[in-house]
Amino acid sequence: AIARSLPALAVHLDPLGWLPLRREIVRYLVARGIECQPSDIAVVNGAQQAVDATAHALIDPGDTVVMEQPGYFGAALAFTACQSNLVGVGVDEQGLKTAELARVLQARRVKLVYTTPAAQCPTGAVMGDARRRELLALADEYQVPIFEDDYDSELRFNGAPIPALKRLDHSGQVIHAGTFSKVLFPTLRVGFVVAARPLLEKMVLARVSADFATGAVPQAALAALLRSGVLARHVRRMRRLYAERQRAMLDALARHMPAGARWSAPPGGHMLWIRLPAVDPDRVFYDAAAEGIAYTRGEVFHFDGRGTDCLALSFANLTPPRIADGVALVAAVVRRQVAPGRRRSRSARGPGSEQRRTRRAPGDGGTVDAVGTRG
Ligand SMILES: Cc1ncc(COP(=O)(O)O)c(C=O)c1O
Known part of the structure; x- marks a missing residue:
C-alpha cells in the first residue's frame, strides 16, 4: 500500500x-x-x-x-x-x-x-x-x-x-x-x-x-x-499489556516503597507519578542511575522549580519482572535516604491495599493528589 x-x-x-x-x-x-x-x-x-x-x-x-x-x-x-x-x-x-x-x-x-x-x-x-x-x-x-x-x-x-x-x-x-x-x-x-x-x-x-x-x-x-484495522487491533493489545505492566509497578511500589511515599494509580497510561518522602532528590537520582535505573525527575514537570520530591516512572517498554526488579532497586535507594524514624515496618499492609485511598500530599500547595500510599 x-x-x-x-x-x-x-x-x-x-x-x-x-x-x-x-x-x-x-x-x-x-x-x-x-x-x-x-x-x-x-x-x-x-x-x-x-x-x-x-x-x-x-x-x-x-x-x-x-x-x-x-x-x-x-x-x-x-x-x-x-x-x-x-x-x-x-x-x-x-x-x-x-x-x-x-x-x-x-x-x-x-x-x-x-x-x-x-x-x-x-x-x-x-x-x-x-x-x-x-x-x-x-x-x-x-x-x-x-x-x-x-x-x-x-x-x-x-x-x-x-x-x-x-x-x-x-x-x-x-x-x-x-x-x-x-x-x-x-x-x-x-x-x-x-x-x-x-x-x-x-x-x-x-x-x-x-x-x-x-x-x-x-x-x-x-x-x-x-x-x-491493524492499528486498532494493536491498540487493544497494548491496553492489555500496559494494564499488566501498571499492575506490576503498583504491586512493586506497595511492596517496597518506604512510609510517606505516594503514587498515582490512573486508569490508563504508561507511567506513574510518585511522591517521595523527605529525601535528597539528587542522591536518589544518581544512586538510582548507578543501579541502571532512569526516571524523569519531578521538577521537569514544573516550570517554577517545584516537584523535586516527585518522579515519573515509566513502565512502557519493560516486562513485569523487570518492572518489579527496577522498582525494588529504586525503593532500596529511597529507603537508604529516608531518616531512620520514617522507615516503614516490614509488617505493612499487603500490596494494593491502599489503591482506592485518595490523599493530598502534604506541603505541595494542593497541586497533586495521589492514590496509593505507604505511610
Ligand atoms: C503530554 C504530552 N504531550 C505531548 C507529547 C509529545 O508527543 P509527540 O511525540 O506526539 O510529539 C508528550 C510526549 O511525551 C506528552 O507527554
Whole structure:
C-alpha cells in the first residue's frame, strides 16, 4: 500500500497532510464524537509540533499562557520559547482545577489554556464531566482558547477511551491535538491537530515555516495501518499489556516503597507519578542511575522549580519482572535516604491495599493528589 502511494506522495506534500491520512483521522475522530472534516485537520510531527504551532500562531511576547502544574514540559518549552508569561494552575484527582483557573482569568487576560484532560500529564488524572463543563464555560466567558493535548487517551485499560473535551465544544474554542507516539512509538513523529479554520491556517503557516510538511512515508504507512484495522487491533493489545505492566509497578511500589511515599494509580497510561518522602532528590537520582535505573525527575514537570520530591516512572517498554526488579532497586535507594524514624515496618499492609485511598500530599500547595500510599 505504501509503495503504491509513493509516486503521488513523492512529488507533492500538502502542508495540511496527505488527504487519505486525514480522511482516516476524520473517521477515527468522528468515532470519538468530534465532528470534523479533512479540511479541519492538519497532520503534524507529533503533538509537540501542534503545541509549538499553536504557540507561534497565538502568542506574542509577554502574553499569559496557563498550564497545569505539574504539567507537560514540552508545552512549557514551546510557550517559553515564544516568551510567554507562564502561569500554573494546580491539578487534583479531577485534573485541572477550574476554580483556580477562574481566579486567574478574573485577574488577567489569558491568551491560551493548555490541558491534558484524558490523562493529566504526569499524574494521569482524568478530568471529570463537571470540570469539563466548567472549563468550556470559562473558555466561552473569557473567550480564551483551550489546547486539549489528547496524547494518551487511547491507552485506557478498561472501557472505551475517555471522550474528548472537543466533543463538547460548541463554540470552536478547543484546539484538539492527538498523536501516534504513544500507541505506536515516539520516533514516528506523526500527530494531528483539529482547530477552527482561521487559527488552523495560522498554525499551518507556522509549521510550513518550520519544516513544510510531515514526511511522506510515515503518512502513507499510518494511513494503511488505520485503514486496515491493524492499528486498532494493536491498540487493544497494548491496553492489555500496559494494564499488566501498571499492575506490576503498583504491586512493586506497595511492596517496597518506604512510609510517606505516594503514587498515582490512573486508569490508563504508561507511567506513574510518585511522591517521595523527605529525601535528597539528587542522591536518589544518581544512586538510582548507578543501579541502571532512569526516571524523569519531578521538577521537569514544573516550570517554577517545584516537584523535586516527585518522579515519573515509566513502565512502557519493560516486562513485569523487570518492572518489579527496577522498582525494588529504586525503593532500596529511597529507603537508604529516608531518616531512620520514617522507615516503614516490614509488617505493612499487603500490596494494593491502599489503591482506592485518595490523599493530598502534604506541603505541595494542593497541586497533586495521589492514590496509593505507604505511610
Ligand atoms: C503530554 C504530552 N504531550 C505531548 C507529547 C509529545 O508527543 P509527540 O511525540 O506526539 O510529539 C508528550 C510526549 O511525551 C506528552 O507527554
